[in-house]
Amino acid sequence: MSMNKFKQTGFTLLELMVLMAIVGIVVAVGVPSFKHMFVTNEIVSVTNDLAISFKLARSEAITQGQNTIVCSSSDGSTCSLAGGSWKDGWIVGIDYDGSGQIDEANEELLWVREEDVGYEITINTLPVPKSKYEFRYDGWLDDNELGIDICSGYGPTNGYPVREIRSARGGATTMKKDLTRKC
Helix, strand or coil, X not given: CCCCCCCCCCCCHHHHHHHHHHHHHHHHHHHHHHHHHHHHXXXXXXXXXXXXXXXXXXXXXXXXXXXXXXXXXXXXXXXXXXXXXXXXXXXXXXXXXXXXXXXXXXCEEEEEEECCCCCCEEEEEXXXXXXXXXXXXXXXXXXXXXXXXXXXXXXXXXXXXXXXXXXXXXXXXXXXXXEEEEC
């Protein structure tokens, strides 16, 4: 007479506990890395969009033969003169009436960037806080220079490199990541 032997399948309690420990370690290491990746990508995105805005404004000033303005905007249709606060977004427009301001009723909006990100991005204009930059009809900046630093707002020394946008009065806009300075 032969006995049927049943083979047990499945996991033992010890195997399941080891698996849960490994999953916990992977999650603990992986989640902060994803946060760093998301913040870095947002800083790069804001830097690229702002640099493109300045390049567009300069190009349109030359093409249209009109002054163009890049300014901070809290509503996406007019310049906000909030002492250089760019945290809500910015607009690019052609200043047809020469008022030094962009309002949707009298000027043409070329670009609107509204900030609705879940991360705190800080945009600092240099050397002093500014709410707008104006390009004359010949493509030259109305000011002597353009300088902007873009950082993550996660504390004063969070380890994210500063992204810089610079331009001399008549020169092209440049971007770089400054590894020597951290946000």
